[in-house]
Amino acid sequence: MKVFSQSQEFNFPKHEGRDLQFKKGEFLFIEGEVEDGVFFISSGAVRIIKKKWVLWTANSQELIGISSFFSEGSKYSFSAKASDDCKIVKISHDEFQMMLEENQIFGKTIIEMMCNRIKYTNNRLRSVMTNTSRFRLINEIINKSRETKNQTIFYSLEELSELVGISKRLVRSMLAELEKKTLLSRSKNAIIINDLKGLEIIAMKENL
Amino acid sequence: MIMKRGKIDIPTCGECDNTEGILCNLTVQNKEVISERKGNNFYKKGQAIFYEGNHANGLFCIHDGRVKLSKLGEDGKEQIVRFAKAGDILGYRSLLSDEPYHATATAMEDCSICLVSKEKFNGLLETDAKLSVNVIQLLSRDLRGAEQLLIDITQKSVKERISESLIMLKRTFGLQEDNKTLDVVLTRAEIADMAATTTETTIRTLAQLSDEGLIELIGKKIVIKDFEGLQRIAGFSSY
Numbered sequence: 001m002k003v004f005s006q007s008q009e010f011n012f013p014k015h016e017g018r019d020l021q022f023k024k025g026e027f028l029f030i031e032g033e034v035e036d037g038v039f040f041i042s043s044g045a046v047r048i049i050k051k052k053w054v055l056w057t058a059n060s061q062e063l064i065g066i067s068s069f070f071s072e073g074s075k076y077s078f079s080a081k082a083s084d085d086c087k088i089v090k091i092s093h094d095e096f097q098m099m100l101e102e103n104q105i106f107g108k109t110i111i112e113m114m115c116n117r118i119k120y121t122n123n124r125l126r127s128v129m130t131n132t133s134r135f136r137l138i139n140e141i142i143n144k145s146r147e148t149k150n151q152t153i154f155y156s157l158e159e160l161s162e163l164v165g166i167s168k169r170l171v172r173s174m175l176a177e178l179e180k181k182t183l184l185s186r187s188k189n190a191i192i193i194n195d196l197k198g199l200e201i202i203a204m205k206e207n208l
Numbered sequence: 209m210i211m212k213r214g215k216i217d218i219p220t221c222g223e224c225d226n227t228e229g230i231l232c233n234l235t236v237q238n239k240e241v242i243s244e245r246k247g248n249n250f251y252k253k254g255q256a257i258f259y260e261g262n263h264a265n266g267l268f269c270i271h272d273g274r275v276k277l278s279k280l281g282e283d284g285k286e287q288i289v290r291f292a293k294a295g296d297i298l299g300y301r302s303l304l305s306d307e308p309y310h311a312t313a314t315a316m317e318d319c320s321i322c323l324v325s326k327e328k329f330n331g332l333l334e335t336d337a338k339l340s341v342n343v344i345q346l347l348s349r350d351l352r353g354a355e356q357l358l359i360d361i362t363q364k365s366v367k368e369r370i371s372e373s374l375i376m377l378k379r380t381f382g383l384q385e386d387n388k389t390l391d392v393v394l395t396r397a398e399i400a401d402m403a404a405t406t407t408e409t410t411i412r413t414l415a416q417l418s419d420e421g422l423i424e425l426i427g428k429k430i431v432i433k434d435f436e437g438l439q440r441i442a443g444f445s446s447y
Contacts, residue, residue, distance in 0.1 A: 051359050067355075070348035077352055100341050107340035108333070114347035115305040121354040122279075122310070128361055129281055129404065165362045 020088040028080040028088065029065070035074045037092040038065040044086030050078040053165040056120060057083060066110065069096060133166045135206035137174050138199050140164055141184070141191060151193045178202075218248040218322065224271065229295030230342040231269055231324075238336055247323040257298065257313040257321060264302035264309050267329045270294050273319025274381070274392070277311040278401065288401045290353060291316070291380050291392075300343065301350070303329055316392075361404050364443065369403040370413045372442035374423065376402070378432060386431075393428045417441075 019042075022028060028039055031050060039046075046058045055078060058064045068076045091099070099106050127136065140163055144153045157175075161168045175191070178184050183198045184191055193199065219225070221239040226232055231242065248271070251257055257268060260279055275292045289311050292298055302309045303326050333340055360369050374390070381392035394402075400410040414430075417423045422438055424431040432438065 050355060051363055053359060053362065055355050055358065066344070067348040067351045070345045071352065078355070100344065101337050104334065104337060104340065107337060107344065110344050111304055111333075111340065111347065114344060114351060115301055118301065118347065118351050118354055119305070119310075121351065121358060125354060125358050125361070126281065128358060129287070 018090050020090055022082040022086045022088060024082055024084055026082050028082065028086075029076050031076055031079045033076050035065070035068045035071070035076055035093065037090055038063050038069055038096050039080065040089040040091060042087040042089055044082060044084040044088075046086060046088075047081045047083045047162070048078050049081055049162060052162060054162045055124075056117065063110070063113065066114065069093065128165070132206050133164060133170065134174055135203050136164045137166070137171065138178070138203040138206070141193065142196065142199055142203065145193055145196065151196070153191050153193070154189055155191060156189045218246070219271070221246075221322075226271065226295035229269065229297060230339065230346060231297060232295060233342060234332070234336065234339065238332055238339075241332065242324050242328050244328075245325070246328075249321055249323065251315040251319045251321060253315055253317050255315050257315060257319070258309050260310065260312045261308050264299055264307065264326070266326055267300055267303055267324045268298040268313070269322045269324060270296050270298070271320040271322055273321070274316040275313050275319060275321075276316050276398070277313050279311045286401045287404060288398065290350075291377075293380070297346075300329075300346065304343070304347075357404075366403065366405045366409055367413050367416065368442050369405065370399065370410060371417065371422075371438045373399055373402040374417075374430065374432065375435075375438055375442055377430075378435070383432070388431045388433070389426075390430045390432065395428065 020028075022044075028046060029036070041058055041060050041062050041064070043060050045060070046064060048055045048058060048064060058080075064080055065076065068078070071077055100110070131139075137160065140160065141153065141155075144155070145151060155163075157168045157171050160171045160175075164171065175184070175186060178199070179186060181198070183195045183202070184193050186192070220243040221231060221234070222236060222243065224232070231239075234242070247266075249257075251273070257275060258264075270292055272294050274294075275296075275298065277289045277292065277298065278286045279289055281287055292313075298313050298321075299309055301307075333343065360372065364372070377390050377392055377394070381390060383389060384391045396410050396414070397407045399414070400407045403410065405413075414423070414425060417438075418425050420437075422432075422434045422441070424433055
């Protein structure tokens with residue numbers, strides 16, 4: 001969910017060290033580090049990872065680090081890793097506190113955003129509790145293909161492992177099985193879908 | 209001043225004994241605002257306060273008693289989402305996102321619960337920045353809890369999850385006067401619903417923790433003998 005729409009500009013005070021840039025694969029912060037403010041994504045996308053699993057992907061115009069801002073231990077409860085080249089605005093702890101206390105619209109927007117994130121996480125929880133890991137893996141591949149409108153998708157084993165929440169070994173073995181059935185083929189970090197319908201049928205059977 | 213409505217005595221929010229809930233931190237003036245026309249109901253142990261999927265028409269604030277919030281999975285199995293005690297509020301996320309109640313709230317013991325209208329709560333949020341910050345804090349706690357559960361279910365063993373559930377119960381309800389016994393009595397099925405496992409596995413795992421000297425089982429009561437040991441098994445981290 002976008003925090004600020006195009007028409008709703010929010011002016012962050014300018015000062016040195018606020019505007020940051022991260023290359024794809026770089027970490028904004030690591031799980032367990034001392035909380036040092038929240039991060040606004042000006043452009044790019046950031047994966048939120050806990051215990052080697054992607055909890056969600058934050059996109060441009062979103063804020064990250066809010067739940068850690070309020071945590072008692074004052075540490076980040078997850079890692080944030082750039083999944084594209086990113087431009088980030090860092091908002092210090094005190095500044096964020098001030099914005100919440102002084103700007104009611106800002107507070108309302110954050111409430112809405114937090115509600116959406118909880119809903120998304122609970123839906124994933126339901127999916128994990130009711131779907132097999134094979135279904136989740138195939139579903140991730142199908143969804144990525146639909147999203148990019150391309151039969152070739154670019155995922156490393158590590159990325160798929162983080163996104164689906166299963167080990168790399170299991171991802172490798174499941175992909176090999178699907179490759180054997182000629183439903184897909186692999187080349188380095190690319191997965192080429194040969195039979196989308198076939199994948200959908202397997203996913204459907206898994207979910208029965 | 210005690211407001212009488214039916215057979216139940218209702219203290220005004222300004223005179224309520226609870227001090228730790230987010231409504232307890234309101235200004236005197238705002239406490240008067242929500243006290244006007246607030247409802248109060250008594251619920252017997254086991255009675256539902258609201259059901260998952262019902263239209264959300266108000267904010268519940270526990271005056272006295274304990275409540276469990278649970279969701280039903282697609283397989284019909286109950287999953288306990290969290291517990292709430294005196295001073296805690298219920299149903300806020302549904303009001304904030306204008307959606308039906310996300311979980312079913314059930315009285316774990318006889319409860320007295322106030323009901324603040326949706327309009328009153330939303331109106332206060334518009335004007336009281338401190339309330340707004342406190343609500344975000346609650347939502348942050350809920351989000352961390354949901355994310356932790358997601359990780360636990362996929363990456364932790366049943367023994368780790370049950371140990372973590374016992375730690376959570378100690379944090380939420382505390383210990384009895386002996387400073388060892390959990391100050392809450394849950395059935396084995398309820399502990400299973402917290403840890404997302406079966407009752408049979410929960411019984412076996414609790415017996416195992418007892419054999420290892422970490423806990424002692426006295427009927428339904430659970431005595432914590434080695435809290436640090438439980439934390440080690442649960443892979444508990446401080447953030």
